[in-house]
Structures are given as structure tokens and as C-alpha cells.
Amino acid sequence: MNRYLKNNLSKEIQEILQSAKVLICGCGGLGSGVISNLAGLGIGTLGLCDFDKVEITNLNRQFIHKYENIGKFKTESAREWIKSYNPDIEVKTYAEPAKEWMFSEYDIAVDCTDNFKIKFQLNDFALNTDKPLVHAGVQGEQGQVMSIIPHQTSCLRCVLGDNSEETENSGVISPVVNTIAAIESLEVFKLIANKEAALLNKVLFINFKNYSFKTIDFSKNPHCIC
Numbered sequence: 001m002n003r004y005l006k007n008n009l010s011k012e013i014q015e016i017l018q019s020a021k022v023l024i025c026g027c028g029g030l031g032s033g034v035i036s037n038l039a040g041l042g043i044g045t046l047g048l049c050d051f052d053k054v055e056i057t058n059l060n061r062q063f064i065h066k067y068e069n070i071g072k073f074k075t076e077s078a079r080e081w082i083k084s085y086n087p088d089i090e091v092k093t094y095a096e097p098a099k100e101w102m103f104s105e106y107d108i109a110v111d112c113t114d115n116f117k118i119k120f121q122l123n124d125f126a127l128n129t130d131k132p133l134v135h136a137g138v139q140g141e142q143g144q145v146m147s148i149i150p151h152q153t154s155c156l157r158c159v160l161g162d163n164s165e166e167t168e169n170s171g172v173i174s175p176v177v178n179t180i181a182a183i184e185s186l187e188v189f190k191l192i193a194n195k196e197a198a199l200l201n202k203v204l205f206i207n208f209k210n211y212s213f214k215t216i217d218f219s220k221n222p223h224c225i226c
């Protein structure tokens with residue numbers, strides 16, 4: 001029996017997913033959720049980029065990392081989970097900061113980092129290599145998701161200007177970060193399967209305190225580097 005039967009997708013779309021290559025920048029809170037969702041969909045190649053090691057304080061929300069993997073690189077711990085779940089997926093690991101050349105080797109990149117300075121770097125790598133990027137972020141009980149098709153739709157700088165101050169990550173509960181990771185994964189699916197996404201030229205803001213979902217339009221800023 002085909003393990004993707006219950007994806008309920010056409011053979012063509014399932015084959016497109018299985019030949020797709022996705023670079024996941026960050027294997028922590030957002031990354032763990034994105035990795036498990038993309039592995040379930042059957043994405044053929046997953047690139048994992050993260051220079052952090054698994055710590056006990058990650059385990060409240062990062063379910064792919066096992067207790068026994070504390071102290072290992074997150075990329076290695078994530079590779080172990082993927083291979084035990086779906087050995088057909090090809091996995092490449094980069095235990096170092098994301099670089100522009102990595103983007104060139106994939107169809108799409110996913111921003112699963114928790115640091116705005118790096119988020120802006122990833123935005124610029126996507127623009128320079130002309131690769132779509134799905135951005136997401138979580139702060140406390142709020143999160144946001146947007147998709148970027150370079151030079152066609154608004155980018156992170158169109159939305160936030162050049163305000164790339166470092167932000168401190170004070171942690172987040174699992175249902176919040178995993179919900180944002182699920183929506184981020186859905187955007188990756190839409191970009192691969194349909195060549196478009198629901199969150200182009202707009203940002204979805206979710207406030208989990210009162211379940212407010214707001215989609216705000218952001219057209220391309222004519223003064224932006226993109």
C-alpha cells in the first residue's frame with residue numbers, strides 16, 4: 001500500500017512533492033513542526049540547517065528531538081527522526097549558519113529561525129538566488145506567516161523596513177509554535193503543488209489569546225531592495 005494514499009492528492013501532485021527539495025533553516029520550535037509536516041507530505045529532499053545542539057529546555061515543544069539526543073547537533077537529531085519515520089526521504093544536514101549557496105541547491109527555503117537579524121539574511125538570500133521563501137515568527141502568544149516569491153511579491157523588508165534589530169527569544173508553548181509551523185508547512189505545500197501560496201503580498205497574524213486571525217495586505221514597497 002502506498003504510504004501517501006491518505007494525502008488524497010493526484011498522482012501528479014504527489015510526484016511533484018516527492019521530487020521537491022526544501023531547505024529548512026532552523027531545526028528548533030518551528031523547524032521541528034515543519035520537518036514532521038513536510039516528511040508526512042512526502043517531500044523528497046529535506047535540507048536541515050542549524051548550528052545549535054539539543055538542550056533539555058527545547059523538549060517542551062520540539063517533539064522530533066529525543067531526550068537521549070541532548071547534546072547532539074539538532075540537524076543530526078532531526079535526521080535520525082526523519083529516517084526512522086520515512087527512510088525514503090533524502091536528508092542533507094548543515095550544522096552551521098545558513099549561507100546563500102545553500103539556497104541555490106533547493107526549490108524553496110523555509111524560515112524557522114527565532115532571530116530577526118537572521119530572518120532578514122534569509123530574505124536577502126532568497127532574493128539573490130530567486131528562490132521562494134516562507135517566513136514565520138512567534139512571540140509569546142502571537143505568530144505570523146508570509147510567503148515570498150522574489151521580485152514578484154512583497155518581501156520581509158517591504159513589510160518591516162530595514163529594522164533588523166536582534167530580538168530575544170524568551171520561549172513559547174508548544175501549541176502556539178506548532179500551529180504556526182503547521183500553517184508555514186501548508187504554505188510550502190501550496191508553493192510546490194500549485195506554484196502559488198495563500199499568503200503572497202499579505203501577512204497572516206494570529207493572536208492565540210483570543211483566536212484572532214488577521215490577514216493584512218502588504219504590497220511591494222517601491223523603495224525596497226527587492
Ligand SMILES: [Zn+2]
Nearest residue numbers: 155158224226
Ligand atoms: Zn521588499
